[in-house]
Amino acid sequence: MLDLPRGDGRLHLRGIAAAASFLACLALAIPVSLPAQVRARALGLAPGVFAPGPRNAITDVAGVRVGHATVSNGDSIRTGVTAIVPHGGDLFRDRVPAALHVGNGFGKLLGVTQVRELGEIETPILLTCTLCIWPAGDALAQWMLAKPENAAVRSINPIVGETNDGALNATRSRAGIGHAVVEALSTADTGVVAEGSVGAGHGTVMFGWKGGIGTASRRLPATLGGYTVGILVQGNYGGVLQMAGVPIGQLLGRYAFQRDVAPDFGRPSGPGDAQAEHGDGSCMIVIATDAPMLARNLERLGARAIMGLARTGSSASNGSGDYVLAFSTAARVRRNPDAALAASEELGNDAMSALFQAVTEATEEALYNALLMATPVSSRAGTVRPLPVDSVRPLLRARGIGTSR
Template identity: 85%
Template sequence: MTRPVLSVLAGALALLLAAGSLDAQARARAIGLAPGVFTPGRHNAITDVPGVRVGHATIAEGDSLRTGVTAIVPHGGDLFRDRVPAALHVGNGFGKLLGVTQLRELGEIETPIVLTCTLCIWQAGDALAQWMLARPENANVRSINPVVGETNDGGLNTTRARPGIAAAVARALAVADSGPVAEGSVGAGHGTIMFGWKGGMGTASRRLPASLGGHTIGVLVQGNYGGVLQMAGVPIGQLLGRYAFQRNVAPGAGGGRPPGDAGAERGDGSCMIVIATDAPLLARNLERLGARAIMGLARTGSSASNGSGDYVLAFSSSPRVRRNPDATVSTNDELGNEAMSALFQAVTEATEEALYNALLMATPVSTRATTVRPLPRDSVQVLLRARGVGR
């Protein structure tokens, strides 16, 4: 970006800030951020994929507990005996992911997917296993592989305390629904931070035209990472004076962060991305799909720093490819490789938009020590409009 353009943008922003802020929650499309060429589904959410349900349970207690649980249920049937093909793609592996070895070995999952805080995954895994074992159809089951992902919300949450996680897992599963999905500072995103602003949960979807198969891709994200924020190519983080490595390249600027926040200064953090699709895919092509979600993450300004755990879980809910553990022969009607390109485009678009939604739908969260505020939406709109983007 040239210096004259930067000057125009900075001037427009200064006028806005002088006039005061009217920030409010808004999904990306409400301010004209609509990445890509494909159309969203009805809810523009992961729940646009038939059968997929999402539930949140938020933990906000006292002056320091700010965490939660989010559950993704792949379909409404017997998850243990009607397993969905699944795969994992790791962008950067600085994190914890429960159940990963069996997932990779068998290419399937047999439980809902749960997201929570870093030190909560073991309690969440036990609670998810107990939930599965308590179901009448699983009375004789002797092994469960719960899949639980995490990001570290320790900037806002007293993460070592870990209270109420088992109950939160049960609540999230109980309220899981197929309609619109709450976003922002809810569930597993209650205590998360993105680019120095409040982060959270976000979701988006894309539906391919009939000529490309008519399949739906849905993405859910738990955003808790850093870098140099950009939206539709506009360097929002730089223009708002908050971005990774700022103290190195602009030593006098300060970066808008408290002293000693070295992890944020390096762009550290994590992002969990869950992809659902009704396209009939097995593990190999689901892993390829997950790799493209990282491209959507990169479009927002992440470089997957050393201290970032960036994981993508992808599954197909299509009945055509489900697995019965007792079957001796598996016959599947899977899409061919040539059909994948449109799905790659769709998941890249949906991931980028889901991450924007996580930022734009977040609300302030306070603890005894600090308050983390969301990205100033009206300032972002001014900066986008100056580049001919948005409304």
């Protein structure tokens, strides 16, 4: 079994059997000639007015770490785990304020009632496949309980989000997920974040094309506090794709409800088209910021991420579970569960507007990156190919977006 790429994309193989299985999976999942992967800015897609951080990633928020583990086995398992770790300390005793915003609630999100009740999280955040949240949650709880400092802890609230990668993945089979959780957590780091068909994005689909993991960030100028906002998305949804307002999906002839408005389109031809037919799917969005805020304003921040999702052409269909988890890493708002009295300094409401703008911009760009950085993935169900960059580039240029290359 191919057990699991690190965040830097290197593969860990265990034994001769694993190596042989890996080669078989590689032949199935990755064509010999891959299309060029580009991030959104290489096409001139730079939403908004604020500048990104140095990596243009969620790890631009100091201390935030990301790790991936991709599970690709046989001809049918195409899934994985992505871990977001808010800081490098003791998360159980140095908890970060957090909030949930639900755009559309068709989905499963483990641990959220406690997040809504207490306004904080005590574990890393995991993303995985729709039927994997329970084994992933158990593995995360075991990982936390195994820490020496947690020897006396009797309750852990793991946070696990999901999207349904069943178009490519045999989602009923959850083999290897527990090991993938440990791999994603142990390899998480603060560097460049791998994007596209990795980790929890390995089997996902966006707008009928290959989806995946995407990330972006925005850094406010000093006059607005100098705060950083970072976004990480697990894109697996549909609709009518648009990029910077250009109706890419319609121009390329692939969009939701196409059979209804263009009857000569015919039936869906593959797993990607079938999933996108009515815009169904899901999207997980994770927001990290170093701006000091508590749950109330973090929830307001999460609501603005849905605006970035809408800009890409999603209408949050009935079958789309669209969730946003937001947390603040600011030391002045962290919480110790043993403290009898908590004192925090948080931003005032009037200071939130620039952060709302930054989140909207970064979410839109992160979703573009998830599409543009994806690579083809094949399984027994068929092959889902990426958005054709060479076809998108002239459509954007015709609207004055990007360079002439």
